[in-house]
Amino acid sequence: MSKKQRVLTGITTTGTPPLGNYVGAIKPAIAASRADDIDSFYFLADYHALVKCEDPERVQRSTLEIAATWLALGLDTSRSVFYRQSDVPEIPELTWLLTCVTAKGLMNRAHAYKASVDANLKAEEDPDFGVTMGLYSYPVLMAADILMFNAKRVPVGKDQVQHLEMARDIAQRFNHRYGELFELPEAEVDEHVATLPGTDGRKMSKSYDNTIPLWLPEKKLRKAIMKIKTNSQEPGEPKDPDSAAVFSVYAAFASPEQRAAMRQAFADGIAWGEVKQQLFELINAELTVPRERYEALISDPAKVEKELTVGAERARELSRPFIAELREAVGIRRLG
Numbered sequence: 001m002s003k004k005q006r007v008l009t010g011i012t013t014t015g016t017p018p019l020g021n022y023v024g025a026i027k028p029a030i031a032a033s034r035a036d037d038i039d040s041f042y043f044l045a046d047y048h049a050l051v052k053c054e055d056p057e058r059v060q061r062s063t064l065e066i067a068a069t070w071l072a073l074g075l076d077t078s079r080s081v082f083y084r085q086s087d088v089p090e091i092p093e094l095t096w097l098l099t100c101v102t103a104k105g106l107m108n109r110a111h112a113y114k115a116s117v118d119a120n121l122k123a124e125e126d127p128d129f130g131v132t133m134g135l136y137s138y139p140v141l142m143a144a145d146i147l148m149f150n151a152k153r154v155p156v157g158k159d160q161v162q163h164l165e166m167a168r169d170i171a172q173r174f175n176h177r178y179g180e181l182f183e184l185p186e187a188e189v190d191e192h193v194a195t196l197p198g199t200d201g202r203k204m205s206k207s208y209d210n211t212i213p214l215w216l217p218e219k220k221l222r223k224a225i226m227k228i229k230t231n232s233q234e235p236g237e238p239k240d241p242d243s244a245a246v247f248s249v250y251a252a253f254a255s256p257e258q259r260a261a262m263r264q265a266f267a268d269g270i271a272w273g274e275v276k277q278q279l280f281e282l283i284n285a286e287l288t289v290p291r292e293r294y295e296a297l298i299s300d301p302a303k304v305e306k307e308l309t310v311g312a313e314r315a316r317e318l319s320r321p322f323i324a325e326l327r328e329a330v331g332i333r334r335l336g
C-alpha cells in the first residue's frame with residue numbers, strides 16, 4: 001500500500017447503530033474514504049466492547065450489525081481497509097509494549113475512569129469499586145489501534161479527544177526510548193458534522209434512551225419520528241427552527257435548498273405534523289435502498305465474515321512487519 005495520509009477510526013461493538021451515528025460518523029467516513037489522497041482504516045473494536053459489555057451474544061450480534069451497516073451504506077472495501085480488531089493479533093501484542101511505557105498517572109487522569117471513581121466516592125464506596133483493568137487501561141488499547149497503522153488523522157467524537165492526547169503521549173515516550181517508530185496521531189473533531197438531537201430534544205445518546213435506531217422498518221421509523229418532542233404552537237403560528245429538534249434532524253439530512261425551504265416553511269407557520277411527515281419522507285428516501293442491502297447482509301453473515309477476513313488479511317500485511325520491527329526495537333529478538 002502506498003504511503004498516503006492515513007485516516008483511521010474504530011467503532012465499539014456493543015449495540016445497534018443509531019441514526020445519529022449515521023449522520024455524525026458513518027456517512028462522513030464513507031465519503032472521506034473515496035478521496036484519492038488518503039488511505040482509510042475502519043475497524044470493529046470488539047476488544048473495546050468487552051470493557052463495557054459482558055454479554056457474548058450482544059457482542060457478536062453488534063459486530064454483525066455494525067459491519068453490515070457500513071457495507072450496506074456503501075463502504076468500498078477495495079479502497080479502505082475494513083477489519084475486526086480481534087482478527088489482528090498484533091494489536092494486543094502492541095498494547096503490551098505500550099503498556100510498559102505508559103505512566104500509571106496518565107491513566108489515572110482518564111475521564112471515564114475518573115467518573116467511576118467520583119461516582120464511587122459519592123456513594124461512599126471503595127474508589128475503585130467495579131473498575132476493571134479493562135476500563136482502567138483501555139486508552140492504551142486504543143493507542144495501539146492507532147499506532148499499529150501509524151494513522152495520522154483520527155476522526156472521533158469530542159469525548160475521545162483525551163484518548164488521542166494519551167495516544168500521542170504514549171507514542172512520544174516510546175519514540176524517546178526506542179527510536180522514531182511512531183507518527184503522532186491527531187484527533188479530528190468535525191465541528192460541522194451534525195450531532196443529532198434525540199426524541200426528547202437532548203443530544204441523541206444511548207444514555208438518555210432517546211435514540212432512533214438507524215434500521216427501523218419504515219412504519220416504526222415513521223412512528224419514532226412522530227414522537228420527536230415539539231412545543232404546543234398551533235398550525236399557522238410562525239415557528240423558530242433553531243430551537244426545534246425536528247428541524248435539526250431535518251437539516252442533517254437535507255440539501256442546502258431543502259433546508260432553506262424548510263426554514264421558510266417554519267416562518268410561514270407549517271404544522272408540526274407536516275414537518276414530521278416531510279422529515280420522515282426525507283430520511284426514508286435516503287435509507288430505503290441501503291435498508292434492503294442491510295437486511296440481505298444480516299441474513300447472510302457468512303458474506304460479512306468474508307469481507308472482514310479479507311480486511312484483516314490486508315491489515316496484517318501492514319501489522320506483521322511492523323510488529324517485527326517493534327519487537328526488535330525493544331529487544332525481543334532471536335538469540336544467536
Ligand code: TRP
Pocket residue numbers: 008009010011012045048141142145146154155156160
Ligand atoms: N473508544 C472509541 C469510542 O468509544 C472507539 C475506538 C476504539 C476508536 N479504538 C479506536 C476510535 C481507535 C478511534 C481510533 O468511540
